[in-house]
Amino acid sequence: MKKKGVTIILTTHYMDEAAVLCDRILIVDKGKIIEEGKPAELVKKHAGEEVLEVDYDEKLLPTLKEAFPDAQFERLGDRMQIFTGKPHGVFEGFLKEHPMQNVAIRNANLEDVFLKLTGRGLREE
Numbered sequence: 802m803k804k805k806g807v808t809i810i811l812t813t814h815y816m817d818e819a820a821v822l823c824d825r826i827l828i829v830d831k832g833k834i835i836e837e838g839k840p841a842e843l844v845k846k847h848a849g850e851e852v853l854e855v856d857y858d859e860k861l862l863p864t865l866k867e868a869f870p871d872a873q874f875e876r877l878g879d880r881m882q883i884f885t886g887k888p889h890g891v892f893e894g895f896l897k898e899h900p901m902q903n904v905a906i907r908n909a910n911l912e913d914v915f916l917k918l919t920g921r922g923l924r925e926e
Contacts (some may be wrong), residue, residue: 816911830919848909849886857881
């Protein structure tokens with residue numbers, strides 16, 4: 802249908818589904834469009850390439866902020882996510898110097914974009 806020029810409007814709360822199926826994304830919050838664009842461009846703009854996830858520890862926070870002064874830090878319960886906008890590999894170097902447990906480096910995604918723009922998790926209203 803896409804090759805025929807047909808536009809399909811898909812509404813979903815599944816950001817991974819939207820990233821695969823959609824050429825253009827509109828993020829709507831409380832009935833208003835708060836961002837729009839191509840999925841990959843939105844991810845790069847708002848979340849960067851990689852996300853570092855660690856257990857939240859106030860003692861570790863100064864070290865992380867010193868290592869990543871331009872990063873954005875998001876606390877989600879007992880976990881913290883760090884977004885730098887830097888290319889892949891920046892977190893690996895840090896972890897070699899500061900080994901820790903319960904850590905994950907993952908690719909940034911549309912779910913990260915949604916959470917950053919709306920300030921909360923997915924919900925039904």
